[in-house]
Amino acid sequence: MSATQTIHLYDRSVFSKDERAVLQVAENFLDGIGARDKTLMTEQVLPSGGAVLMRNGAPIFTNLTGVIDRIPFDSPNKIEERISGQPIVRIDTNIAMLWTPYEFLINDKVDHIGTDIWSFAKLDGKWLVSGVADNALIPDASAGQH
Template structure:
């Protein structure tokens, strides 16, 4: 293809016109990663508080969770999973994630994070959580979760 010299400045202007005004900074990326992690932490906090509405607020309606325990896999719709968490009780429940890996592409994201689940401050089980999220109306929501769980865990720190 032959391009006339006089059309080059015009082509350059067209490219600049559609380019973003500024590139995302590391701070922008860190802020968006935190925004992705927020609903997941809200879900975990809701479990700890036995607050079903708090848990629901982080979830995209209609989603599912897949739990693997002792080579058995169980899939639950979010409502069934939430009902699985007792609304009352004396045991203190806490799930801690660490070193989360977050990947984002426009309005979808994934979280991969090792975790420990504690009952009354003692590790009950551990494993890895994987969540995929979607951004709707500027808000990240968890569209699906998978986790595995095992008993051979190091003591909680």
């Protein structure tokens, strides 16, 4: 694992080769956040794919380029998003979905948590993120969210 790779804490052994390929695309995207590597993130997506980001109970509609542009790459803080529980992957030929609980950390402290719902399309043998929906919740240690 390189110094810029995010740690993902879940059991990869339960997934098929194709499911791991889908997961890898999401992991690469998330690794791009911690590495502040916009190019790595952009390589994982269909730029005009859609996104719905639920913030404070209201949806923000954007495309996947807009999601990447929301990342504070110029922040002096260490930022990281990691998959925080066992993902669910479903594939049908050339489309896939991935459900992942996540934690977003700033300077190694959980800032918010939520769920990412990813959709993928397989083009020319390569999986790409075609859409995402997520929510962002304030962590409550006593509530056992996720």
